[in-house]
Amino acid sequence: MAFAHAEIVVVQNGEGVDASLLDALQRLHTVRILSLSDNPAALCGAPFAFLFHVNLADPGVVRQLRDNYLSTSDLVPRIFVLDDGDRASIVRAYAAGAHEVLVCPAQQREIEQVLAPLINGAVERLWDDLTDIQKSALKISLKLFEDTFVAIRRGEPPSMKAFSETSASVIAAVSHHDFPTLLHALRAHHSYTFKHSMFVTGTLVTFANLLGFNTEDVKTVATAGLVHDIGKVNTPEAILSKPQRLDPREWEVMMRHPSDGAAILERSGDWSKDIIDAALHHHERIDGGGYPDKLAGEAVSDLTRMVSIADAFSALIDKRAYKPAMSGEEAFARMLSSSGQFDQKLLEAFAPVALSIKG
Numbered sequence: 641m642a643f644a645h646a647e648i649v650v651v652q653n654g655e656g657v658d659a660s661l662l663d664a665l666q667r668l669h670t671v672r673i674l675s676l677s678d679n680p681a682a683l684c685g686a687p688f689a690f691l692f693h694v695n696l697a698d699p700g701v702v703r704q705l706r707d708n709y710l711s712t713s714d715l716v717p718r719i720f721v722l723d724d725g726d727r728a729s730i731v732r733a734y735a736a737g738a739h740e741v742l743v744c745p746a747q748q749r750e751i752e753q754v755l756a757p758l759i760n761g762a763v764e765r766l767w768d769d770l771t772d773i774q775k776s777a778l779k780i781s782l783k784l785f786e787d788t789f790v791a792i793r794r795g796e797p798p799s800m801k802a803f804s805e806t807s808a809s810v811i812a813a814v815s816h817h818d819f820p821t822l823l824h825a826l827r828a829h830h831s832y833t834f835k836h837s838m839f840v841t842g843t844l845v846t847f848a849n850l851l852g853f854n855t856e857d858v859k860t861v862a863t864a865g866l867v868h869d870i871g872k873v874n875t876p877e878a879i880l881s882k883p884q885r886l887d888p889r890e891w892e893v894m895m896r897h898p899s900d901g902a903a904i905l906e907r908s909g910d911w912s913k914d915i916i917d918a919a920l921h922h923h924e925r926i927d928g929g930g931y932p933d934k935l936a937g938e939a940v941s942d943l944t945r946m947v948s949i950a951d952a953f954s955a956l957i958d959k960r961a962y963k964p965a966m967s968g969e970e971a972f973a974r975m976l977s978s979s980g981q982f983d984q985k986l987l988e989a990f991a992p993v994a995l996s997i998k999g
């Protein structure tokens with residue numbers, strides 16, 4: 641399966657790749673470094689992108705680049721890394737076949753801005769290798785997230801009907817196919833709230849199936865997963881994708897998303913109380929140490945307890961710019977040791993779901 645090998649390939653000659661650029665790339669992706677003289681045909685599957693950090697002022701380098709790399713599929717994005725952002729270097733890069741250029745030294749945020757649309761396109765094209773049910777679940781969900789975020793910013797509430805229909809397609813993809821494959825197909829996607837919400841929803845559907853929920857309840861759980869972080873529509877991108885840990889002021893902004901999410905759902909008038917409660921309280925802890933309302937024990941509903949477990953698990957198994965991904969086993973061990981955060985009995989029942997995610 642193509643996803644198993646999808647990575648970013650950095651091609652260099654001469655002095656090697658800028659260390660801070662490499663560090664920034666490795667925070668988000670699996671990176672392979674090749675030399676200009678290597679044969680890319682030896683790669684297993686198409687990479688998500690090629691990053692060329694080579695001396696384009698040397699005609700011999702340009703020839704080697706053309707002969708060895710530019711004959712590969714035009715669908716793989718080509719980003720040229722330049723040491724100088726002068727006009728002549730930029731013109732040279734596009735003439736040599738660049739789809740985008742990145743000038744060093746670049747901040748994580750600039751790298752993200754250049755890479756995100758190109759990589760998302762490459763990731764979404766790889767979805768064509770999945771089964772029809774999986775492919776349509778991913779495409780329908782992505783479109784729903786994109787449309788909903790635009791609509792909310794225009795002041796329109798999210799459509800309960802659209803989320804409920806989309807949850808049916810995610811349930812079909814997760815219940816009848818393998819969830820780890822779906823999860824893997826999303827891993828490199830840069831639209832963080834979409835990706836995370838899909839991780840949470842897939843985890844919840846797997847968990848609900850394990851617990852023997854009926855069709856209607858699986859649908860409620862899945863829909864709650866899709867919208868649990870809808871309030872992040874108001875969280876600035878600079879905070880959502882900050883490559884370091886958040887400072888106290890940024891945390892304060894981040895911690896508004898449950899209340900914002902509940903308010904957005906309440907405005908529409910057709911969302912169930914249970915789903916609004918899960919959006920509002922998925923960061924509460926059983927010991928009362930969570931937010932925003934410091935609920936404790938029985939005050940945290942059953943659905944919210946499930947969402948809170950799936951939410952924490954999904955965050956731990958995901959790679960972020962400030963932390964590596966954990967395997968399902970490592971994530972579960974971390975959650976077990978976090979005493980007082982989760983419903984302990986429910987967490988123990990979650991073990992088979994967690995252990996099915998290998999990393």
Ligand SMILES: [Fe+2]
Nearest residue numbers: 868869897922
């Ligand atoms: Fe959240």
Ligand SMILES: [Fe+2]
Nearest residue numbers: 836868869951
């Ligand atoms: Fe979340």
